[in-house]
Amino acid sequence: MSQPYDVAVVGAGPAGSTAAQIVASSNLRALVLDRRSIVGTPVQCGELIPTPSETRRLFPRSKMMPKAVNVPREFITNRTKSIRLISPNGSTFEFPFEANIVDRSRFDRQLAQNAVDAGAEVQLRSTVLKRPGKNELTVRTQNTTHKVTANAIIGADGPRSVVARSMGLRFIHSESDLSPALQYVMSGVDVDPSVVEMYFGEKIAPGGYAWVIPKGDGLANIGFGMRRSVGGDATPLRRYLERFVFVLLAQKIESAKIVRKTGAIIPMGGPLHETWFQNALLVGDAAGHVMASNGGGIPTALCGGRIAGESVVKYLTENESLSSYEQMWRAEFGQELETALRVLRVADVVMPSDVITDICMNLAGVRFLEPLIRCRLPLPVDLASKTFVKLLYQFM
Numbered sequence: 001m002s003q004p005y006d007v008a009v010v011g012a013g014p015a016g017s018t019a020a021q022i023v024a025s026s027n028l029r030a031l032v033l034d035r036r037s038i039v040g041t042p043v044q045c046g047e048l049i050p051t052p053s054e055t056r057r058l059f060p061r062s063k064m065m066p067k068a069v070n071v072p073r074e075f076i077t078n079r080t081k082s083i084r085l086i087s088p089n090g091s092t093f094e095f096p097f098e099a100n101i102v103d104r105s106r107f108d109r110q111l112a113q114n115a116v117d118a119g120a121e122v123q124l125r126s127t128v129l130k131r132p133g134k135n136e137l138t139v140r141t142q143n144t145t146h147k148v149t150a151n152a153i154i155g156a157d158g159p160r161s162v163v164a165r166s167m168g169l170r171f172i173h174s175e176s177d178l179s180p181a182l183q184y185v186m187s188g189v190d191v192d193p194s195v196v197e198m199y200f201g202e203k204i205a206p207g208g209y210a211w212v213i214p215k216g217d218g219l220a221n222i223g224f225g226m227r228r229s230v231g232g233d234a235t236p237l238r239r240y241l242e243r244f245v246f247v248l249l250a251q252k253i254e255s256a257k258i259v260r261k262t263g264a265i266i267p268m269g270g271p272l273h274e275t276w277f278q279n280a281l282l283v284g285d286a287a288g289h290v291m292a293s294n295g296g297g298i299p300t301a302l303c304g305g306r307i308a309g310e311s312v313v314k315y316l317t318e319n320e321s322l323s324s325y326e327q328m329w330r331a332e333f334g335q336e337l338e339t340a341l342r343v344l345r346v347a348d349v350v351m352p353s354d355v356i357t358d359i360c361m362n363l364a365g366v367r368f369l370e371p372l373i374r375c376r377l378p379l380p381v382d383l384a385s386k387t388f389v390k391l392l393y394q395f396m
């Protein structure tokens, strides 16, 4: 068996690569394992990252977030200025929201390269099958299965995290909160390049929404995410997307072509109650670090990755418990993720009916809808929803 690593990071997404870079910068031996052949490919993402100033509004208590989402210019393909919400009957509500649309395959590759430049080792085509012991991972490569040992383990391996499974049942996301998402990348789309659109409706995306994210040069990411646990019939997911694209968006895509199809899972159940145990921690999607009210998880993966890296360094060099990791990410963005989950739980009750969705969106108007997307609740709704969600849990 080879020499143990200080830290083994499972997953070379934004969370894992960022954590590995921090660990390696502290002269610790870091290994990143990813099952993919090329980091960041295939892209399974709308590629929208709020600008640093927008993240200040989204996560006002966070000191690290604006720096974490400061994407180098070369990876930005478009900048959008607003979000337009479209209700089932076609009412629109638009508000300012600044975002960078990034080329995620190149951005993710750069993050992994940063980790390598700092001294980390990245092994691709390496699937972690299990964690048979606290310090041990079983890894399958193209033609072998071998063991990797490390003093600390970072699980940055997405919503179906193998590391999470090894930590116990309480670290596993509930299946009903996992939202499958499908997306086309289309060229020749007739959209306003400065506006991101979010469509709601029981026939469009029950328990979720559909999006049009302009990438620049007539390209757009057009997709949707839904949860069967909330609504919808047995219609195959692909049909939902086809109906959305070819019926609802017919005018916008008259001369458009599908360039790529992609799909993956978004964990919508909010952050796990605990994200560390003994010598292991979870970060990014594996930890449920996703804004449940909009499905975005890149900012929290980048910021959480940094906190994970710093906490593991302190764990190994100063013998500090990994509980500090949990405290730090909660202080940085925990409250907003919890609020976003409350928004989603309320929406779950309203959204299955188009009629009620329309009434609610029209009654709420931009003034109330905007904070919801930004993981915030207007005060009266905040108080009402706290009571409402409490009652809901009592009856569940």
Ligand SMILES: Cc1cc2nc3c(=O)[nH]c(=O)nc-3n(C[C@H](O)[C@H](O)[C@H](O)COP(=O)(O)OP(=O)(O)OC[C@H]3O[C@@H](n4cnc5c(N)ncnc54)[C@H](O)[C@@H]3O)c2cc1C
Binding pocket: 010, 011, 012, 013, 014, 015, 016, 033, 034, 035, 036, 040, 044, 045, 046, 047, 048, 049, 126, 127, 128, 129, 156, 157, 158, 161, 162, 181, 182, 183, 223, 263, 264, 265, 266, 283, 284, 285, 286, 290, 295, 296, 297, 298, 299, 301
């Ligand atoms: C269709 C879609 C659209 C989205 N759009 C947006 C958006 O526009 N903006 C936004 O902020 N968020 C978006 N998200 C969410 C965002 O993509 C994630 O929150 C983000 O990628 C999380 O980063 P991560 O590093 O935790 O995980 P990931 O980026 O998923 O990386 C996990 C890595 O772990 C590897 N891995 C998994 N299991 C194993 C294993 N057993 N062994 C080895 N390697 C393993 C995977 O190959 C992968 O490379 C979207 C998600 C989907 C599915």
